[in-house]
Amino acid sequence: MPQPPERVAVLGLGLIGGSVVQAIRAGSGEAWGYDPDPATVDAARAAGIETSATVAAAVADADLVVLAMPLPQVADTLSSIAPALDGRAVVTDVGTLKQPVRELVARYAPRLRFVGGHPLAGTEDSGFAAADPLLLRDAPWVLTLDPGTDLGAWLDVAAVVCRLGARPVPVTSADQDATVARVIGLPHMLAEALALTGLAGGPLGLSLAAGSYRSTSRVARTRPELVATWCDANPALVGALDDVIERLQATRTALATGGSVLELARAGHAARMDWEHRRMTAVDVEASVDALLAHGRDGGWITAVEPGLPGLRGMRPADRRDSA
Amino acid sequence: MPQPPERVAVLGLGLIGGSVVQAIRAGSGEAWGYDPDPATVDAARAAGIETSATVAAAVADADLVVLAMPLPQVADTLSSIAPALDGRAVVTDVGTLKQPVRELVARYAPRLRFVGGHPLAGTEDSGFAAADPLLLRDAPWVLTLDPGTDLGAWLDVAAVVCRLGARPVPVTSADQDATVARVIGLPHMLAEALALTGLAGGPLGLSLAAGSYRSTSRVARTRPELVATWCDANPALVGALDDVIERLQATRTALATGGSVLELARAGHAARMDWEHRRMTAVDVEASVDALLAHGRDGGWITAVEPGLPGLRGMRPADRRDSA
Numbered sequence: 001m002p003q004p005p006e007r008v009a010v011l012g013l014g015l016i017g018g019s020v021v022q023a024i025r026a027g028s029g030e031a032w033g034y035d036p037d038p039a040t041v042d043a044a045r046a047a048g049i050e051t052s053a054t055v056a057a058a059v060a061d062a063d064l065v066v067l068a069m070p071l072p073q074v075a076d077t078l079s080s081i082a083p084a085l086d087g088r089a090v091v092t093d094v095g096t097l098k099q100p101v102r103e104l105v106a107r108y109a110p111r112l113r114f115v116g117g118h119p120l121a122g123t124e125d126s127g128f129a130a131a132d133p134l135l136l137r138d139a140p141w142v143l144t145l146d147p148g149t150d151l152g153a154w155l156d157v158a159a160v161v162c163r164l165g166a167r168p169v170p171v172t173s174a175d176q177d178a179t180v181a182r183v184i185g186l187p188h189m190l191a192e193a194l195a196l197t198g199l200a201g202g203p204l205g206l207s208l209a210a211g212s213y214r215s216t217s218r219v220a221r222t223r224p225e226l227v228a229t230w231c232d233a234n235p236a237l238v239g240a241l242d243d244v245i246e247r248l249q250a251t252r253t254a255l256a257t258g259g260s261v262l263e264l265a266r267a268g269h270a271a272r273m274d275w276e277h278r279r280m281t282a283v284d285v286e287a288s289v290d291a292l293l294a295h296g297r298d299g300g301w302i303t304a305v306e307p308g309l310p311g312l313r314g315m316r317p318a319d320r321r322d323s324a
Numbered sequence: 325m326p327q328p329p330e331r332v333a334v335l336g337l338g339l340i341g342g343s344v345v346q347a348i349r350a351g352s353g354e355a356w357g358y359d360p361d362p363a364t365v366d367a368a369r370a371a372g373i374e375t376s377a378t379v380a381a382a383v384a385d386a387d388l389v390v391l392a393m394p395l396p397q398v399a400d401t402l403s404s405i406a407p408a409l410d411g412r413a414v415v416t417d418v419g420t421l422k423q424p425v426r427e428l429v430a431r432y433a434p435r436l437r438f439v440g441g442h443p444l445a446g447t448e449d450s451g452f453a454a455a456d457p458l459l460l461r462d463a464p465w466v467l468t469l470d471p472g473t474d475l476g477a478w479l480d481v482a483a484v485v486c487r488l489g490a491r492p493v494p495v496t497s498a499d500q501d502a503t504v505a506r507v508i509g510l511p512h513m514l515a516e517a518l519a520l521t522g523l524a525g526g527p528l529g530l531s532l533a534a535g536s537y538r539s540t541s542r543v544a545r546t547r548p549e550l551v552a553t554w555c556d557a558n559p560a561l562v563g564a565l566d567d568v569i570e571r572l573q574a575t576r577t578a579l580a581t582g583g584s585v586l587e588l589a590r591a592g593h594a595a596r597m598d599w600e601h602r603r604m605t606a607v608d609v610e611a612s613v614d615a616l617l618a619h620g621r622d623g624g625w626i627t628a629v630e631p632g633l634p635g636l637r638g639m640r641p642a643d644r645r646d647s648a
Contacts (some may be wrong), residue, residue, distance in 0.1 A: 073620065118607060140531050169531050176532070182522045183533040187540035189575060190514045192592025197415035197568040198510055199595050204503045205625030206599055207464050207493050210444035211543075212511035218539045220596040224589035231585040240577040244521040245569055251513060252565040261513065261555040265548035268516025271523050272544040274529055275537075299527030317527060 003157030004132070004305070005090060006030060011055060011077060013044045016094045017068025018131025019050055023164045026133040034261035035128075043128045052190060055080055059089065066117075067093035071229055075104050082109035090153040092117040096180060096230040098144050098173035114154040116144035116173055118180075119166060126223065140301065141166040144173045145289050155287060159305040167301035167315075170292035181236035186244055187221050189237075190226050195220035206277060216320035279318040287311050328387035328483030328629065330354060335379060335401060337368050340418045341392025343456025345373055347488045350457040358382035359452075365416060367452045379404055383413065388484060390441075391417035391527060395553055399428050414477040416441040420504060420554040421475050422497035437477040440468035440497055442504075450547065455531035462490060464625065465490040468497045469613050481612060482636070483629040491625035491639075494616035505560035510568060512543050512551050513561075519544035603642040610635050 003082040006029070010021040013035040019042075024031035034057075035041050041051050052058035059065050059081050067074055074093065087093065090113045095101050098116040105114045121139035141161045145154055158168040171179075173175040199205045231237055251264045278299075285295050285302065292312075295302075300316035334345040339358040345368075348355035356374040358381075359365050362479070365375050376382035383389050383405050391398055398417065409415065414437045417425050422440040429438045445463035465485045469478055482492040497501075519541040523529045555561055575588045602623075609619050610628065616636075619626075624640035 038529070100614075101417075114451035120532055122535060122562075138377035140534060142532065156490045158503075167531075169528075171528060175528060179525055179528045179532050182525045183529050183537045186522055187518055187536035189588065190518050191536070191540050191570065192337060192585075193568050193571045193575075194511055194514050195596040195599075196588070197564065197571060198506045199346060199599060200502050200567065201506045201564075202621070203497060204493070204495060204621055205507050205640070206602060206623045207491075207508040207620070207625055208444055208466065208500075209599060210464060211446060212515070213507045215539050216511035216543045217592070217596050219536045220592040221600075224586055224593045227589040227593075228584050228586040232579065232583075238576060238580045240521065240525075241579070243524065244517050245576065246519060246574050247517045248513065248565060248569050248572075251517075252569065255556065255565070256562045257558075259584045261516075262548055262552040264513065264516050264520070265551040265555075268541070268544040269546070269551075272519040272541050275523060275533060276545075278530060293648050296531070297526070297528055299530045301531055303556050317530070319470050 001078050002050060004163075005156050007062050008032075008064045008066060008160065009034065009052070009058045009062035010066045010068055011248055012067065012069035012073075013040050013049070013051075013057060013128050013131070014068065015122065015126045015130045015135075016130075017066065018044065018128040019121070019133060019135040020066055020068065020094070020119075020164070022131060022133035022134050022171070024160070025049070027163055029160075029163070032058065040128050042253070047128075054076055054082060059084060063089050064156065065089050065091045067091065067095075071097075071100065074101060075108055077201070078104055078108040078112070082112055087111060089113070090115065090156050092157045093162060095120055096184060097233055098142065098176045101146070102146060102173045105274050113150050115149060115154050115157045116142070116146075116176075117157060117161075118142040118176065120184075121166075126226070137165040139166045140169050142171055142176045143168045144176060145170050145293055146173050149289075151287070154292075155305050155312075158302055162302060162304055167303070169301045170296040172293065175297065177234050178236040180230075181234050181240040185231050185237040185241050187230065188222065189241065190244070191217045191220045229284055233238040281318040283314050284310070285312045285314040325541055328487075329480050330387050332356075332388045332390060332484065333358065333376070333382045333386035334390045334392055335382060335396075336373075336391065336393035337364050337452050337455070338392065339450045339452075339454045339459075341390065341445065342368065342452040343445070343457060343459040344418070344488070346371070346442075346455060346457035347460050348484070349373070351487055353484075354486070356382065364452050367457070371452075380408060383408060387413050388480065388648055389413050389415045391415065391419075395421075398425060398520070402428055402432040402436070406436055409436060409647055411435060411564055413437070414480050416440065416467070416481045418443055421557055422466065422500045424557050426468070426470060426497045437474050439473060439478050439481045440466070440470075440500075441481060441485075441578065442466040442500065444508075445490075461489040463490045464493050466495055466500045466506065467492045468500060468619055469494050470497050473613075475611070475613055478616075479629050479636075485575045486626060486628055491627070493625045494620040496617065499621065500561040501558050505558050505564040509555050509558055509561040510564050512546065512555065513565060514568070515541045516551070541557060568617060578591070604639040604643040607638050608635050609638040609642050
C-alpha cells in the first residue's frame with residue numbers, strides 16, 4: 001500500500017473546509033486553503049492558515065484536493081482542476097448528497113481519481129468563524145465506492161480521514177443518499193414543520209414553547225437554502241416522507257378513535273435507545289471493494305488504514321456472540 | 325392583597341416536585357415534602373429536605389399544597405386532602421394537561437381553592453435524582469383561570485411562582501391544553517416518528533445518524549408511558565397532527581413533482597428565529613380575570629405579585645411602537 005497523501009489542498013474554507021484544514025494542521029499534517037471570499041481568506045490567515053491566491057496555485061503541489069465549496073460551484077472547479085491534476089492527485093468532496101457530485105465528475109472530469117466524501121458533522125452555524133478542528137472527531141464520514149472508483153484512491157482518502165479521528169464509512173453513492181434522506185432530510189423536514197405548526201396556534205405558543213419544541217425544531221435554524229440543496233436533489237426523500245406521514249397518520253387515527261399514542265412512543269423510544277446504546281467491536285476488514293461495502297452496509301466503519309497492515313481495521317456492530 | 329403563602333407542602337418528590345421543594349428552600353421559603361416511595365424519601369432527606377410520613381401530616385400546617393404526583397394518583401389525593409383543607413390552604417398541581425385535572429377537582433373536591441399549574445420545565449430524565457432547584461428558573465409556568473377559579477388563590481400561587489424565578493402565564497385550561505398539543509404533544513410525536521423512521525432503512529442509518537437525528541429525536545428518550553399520558557387525554561392533538569401532516573404532505577408532493585422544500589424550510593426557519601428573537605417589554609397588568617387572561621393569550625407572563633403594588637407586573641411581547 002502506498003504512503004497516504006501528505007499535502008492537502010482544501011478549496012472552500014467554510015464550516016467544513018475550515019474545520020478540515022485546521023484538523024489536518026492540528027495533527028501536524030500539511031494543509032492549505034483557497035476561498036474566493038476575501039473576508040474568509042483574512043479570517044483563515046488570522047487563524048494561521050496558509051492560503052493560495054487561485055485554485056490553480058492551491059492544487060499545484062497537492063496530492064489530495066478537498067472540494068469544500070457549495071455544490072453549485074463544484075462543476076466549474078472540476079472543469080478547471082481536472083487537466084492540471086492529470087491522474088496525479090486524489091480529489092474528494094464534502095457534500096451532503098453523493099449522486100449529484102458523482103454525475104458532475106462523470107460529466108466534467110471523468111478521468112479524475114475521485115472519491116465522494118461526506119463528513120456528518122454539520123452544525124446549524126456556517127462559515128469559517130464556526131470552523132473547529134474538533135468538529136470532525138469521531139464523526140461518521142462517508143467515502144463512496146461506486147463502479148469505477150479507484151480502490152487505491154479510496155484507501156488514500158480513508159487514511160487521511162482516519163488520521164483526523166473521524167470514521168470512514170464505505171458505501172455506494174445510491175445507498176448513502178437513501179440513508180441521508182432518512183437521517184438528515186427527514187429530521188430537517190420534521191423540524192421545519194414543527195417550528196411552523198407548533199407556533200401556529202397564536203401568541204400563547206410563543207410563551208409555552210420550551211424544551212421539547214426547542215430541541216425538536218433546533219435544525220430549523222439552518223439556512224433554508226442549504227436545507228433545500230440537501231433535500232431537493234434527493235429522490236429517496238419522497239419515500240422517507242411517505243413512511244413518516246403514514247406513521248403519523250396511523251397515530252392520529254388511533255387518537256381520534258379513543259386509542260393511544262403508546263405504540264408509536266414505545267417504538268420510537270426503543271429505536272432511539274438502541275441507537276444510543278449499540279455496542280461496537282473491533283474487526284479486520286479486507287481491502288476489497290466487496291468487503292468494504294458489506295462492512296459499511298452492516299453498520300461498520302474503518303478505524304485505521306496503515307501501510308504494512310495486512311488489511312484495514314474497523315468497527316462493526318457487536319452481536320450477541322460478541323458479548324457472550 | 326393578602327400575604328402570599330409561606331408554608332408549602334409538596335406531595336410527590338419526582339423531577340418537578342423535587343425541584344419545587346428545593347427551589348423554595350433555596351429562596352429561604354419554608355417547604356417540605358411527601359412521597360410514597362421510601363427510596364425517594366431517603367434521597368430527599370439526604371438532600372436536606374424535611375419529609376412527612378403521611379399525606380395528612382404533610383398538608384396539616386401548609387398554606388399551599390402542590391400536587392406533584394402522577395395523574396393517576398391525583399383523584400385519591402384530592403379526595404383525602406379536601407376535607408382537612410376545608411377552604412384553608414390553596415392547592416395547585418404541576419401536570420401537563422389542565423382539563424383532566426380540572427374535571428377531577430370538580431368531581432372529588434369541588435370546594436377546594438384550586439389553581440391548575442403546569443411548569444414547562446421537564447427534561448427527558450425523571451425522578452428525584454434529576455431534580456434541580458434551577459430547573460424552574462425562567463420557565464413558563466401556566467396557572468389556569470377558569471370560571472370558578474378564586475382570583476385570590478390564583479394570585480397566591482402566582483406570587484410563589486414569581487419568587488421561584490419562573491413565569492406565571494394566566495390562561496384557561498382549554499387554551500393551555502390546545503397550545504400544549506402544539507408545543508409539547510407535536511414535538512414528541514414528531515420525535516418518536518423520526519426516531520423510528522430515520523433508522524428504518526437498515527444498519528447503515530445507525531452509522532450515519534448524527535447531529536440532526538440526535539436533536540430532532542431527543543425527546544423520544546422520554547418514558548413512552550409518560551408521553552402517552554400527555555397525548556392520549558388531549559383531544560386538541562388530533563387537529564395539531566392534521567395540521568403538521570398536511571404541511572408534510574404538501575412538501576412531499578412538491579418534491580415528487582420536481583419542486584422544492586424551500587417554502588417549508590423558509591417558513592419553518594422564520595418561525596423558529598422569530599421565537600428565539602422576540603422582544604418583551606415590561607408592563608403593569610390589572611389584577612382581574614379578564615385582564616390576566618388577555619395578557620396570557622397575547623404571549624405575556626407575570627413577573628411580580630407583591631402586596632402593596634396597585635396591580636401586577638408582567639412582560640408582554642414588544643411591538644414596533646415599543647422599539648421605535
